[in-house]
Amino acid sequence: MVTPVADLPIGVFDSGIGGLTVLRALQAHLPRESFIYLGDTARLPYGTKSAETVRRYALNAAAHLVARGIKALVVACNTASATALDQLQSAFRPLPVIGVIEPGALAAARVARQGSVAVIATEATVRDGAYQRALLRQGVRQVFARPAPLLVTLAEEGREHGDLVRRIVADYVLDIATMSRADVLLLGCTHFPVFRAVCQELLGADAMIVDSATTTAASVASQVSPASAADGRTTYLATDGVDRFRRVGSFFLGRTIDTVELVDLV
Numbered sequence: 001m002v003t004p005v006a007d008l009p010i011g012v013f014d015s016g017i018g019g020l021t022v023l024r025a026l027q028a029h030l031p032r033e034s035f036i037y038l039g040d041t042a043r044l045p046y047g048t049k050s051a052e053t054v055r056r057y058a059l060n061a062a063a064h065l066v067a068r069g070i071k072a073l074v075v076a077c078n079t080a081s082a083t084a085l086d087q088l089q090s091a092f093r094p095l096p097v098i099g100v101i102e103p104g105a106l107a108a109a110r111v112a113r114q115g116s117v118a119v120i121a122t123e124a125t126v127r128d129g130a131y132q133r134a135l136l137r138q139g140v141r142q143v144f145a146r147p148a149p150l151l152v153t154l155a156e157e158g159r160e161h162g163d164l165v166r167r168i169v170a171d172y173v174l175d176i177a178t179m180s181r182a183d184v185l186l187l188g189c190t191h192f193p194v195f196r197a198v199c200q201e202l203l204g205a206d207a208m209i210v211d212s213a214t215t216t217a218a219s220v221a222s223q224v225s226p227a228s229a230a231d232g233r234t235t236y237l238a239t240d241g242v243d244r245f246r247r248v249g250s251f252f253l254g255r256t257i258d259t260v261e262l263v264d265l266v
Contacts, residue, residue: 073092082130
């Protein structure tokens with residue numbers, strides 16, 4: 001029996017476990033949908049790689065999910081969204097392929113009272129300038145961007161608290177906040193929402209901090225046909241370290257991950 005397209009799962013991929021923050025929002029926004037999440041943990045981080053390498057990795061990951069049968073693809077990685085979204089959309093047309101850059105920019109622009117936004121992201125995302133362009137398209141007058149690569153490493157280790165975390169977050173966040181005096185901090189990497197509480201403490205209760213997860217989920221919902229018989233099941237895939245993915249991923253997702261399948265993208 002052929003599964004109706006509407007009842008196929010939604011594919012989600014990231015360089016590692018950070019994209020689980022997007023998956024968490026998707027599951028909350030679309031509770032009837034099924035998902036397949038792929039973390040390319042063997043080749044993370046994407047944020048320090050060349051654009052050519054990121055595009056190759058993203059196409060590999062997307063092709064694996066498409067081969068399993070999906071009705072939409074969510075690129076839950078800011079670096080891959082910045083570098084490879086156009087290629088992914090072209091390669092897998094007419095499949096809806098949704099990145100996290102535009103939804104994140106929209107969320108920030110909506111609350112930018114003074115029209116200025118500070119962005120922390122990976123080196124590749126900042127270098128590409130995708131957030132800068134997206135924010136300017138949304139009417140933001142000034143954009144300040146700084147790479148924060150060590151935060152990816154801390155997040156992948158499941159560390160969100162402690163003196164070391166606070167010092168490193170403060171170095172990135174207070175530096176760009178002082179330099180820009182922007183009224184919004186955009187967390188331009190799906191790993192970074194785990195540091196939201198620390199950022200809020202450092203910047204003060206009135207500081208506006210946004211990420212792309214909720215607006216991405218809303219964007220996906222507007223582009224897919226609702227499932228009629230899906231059971232809300234999620235399948236987890238990783239290219240390396242399944243035990244670690246299960247342990248640290250549960251911290252990102254906010255619930256236990258029981259089974260992770262090891263896959264090879266080569």
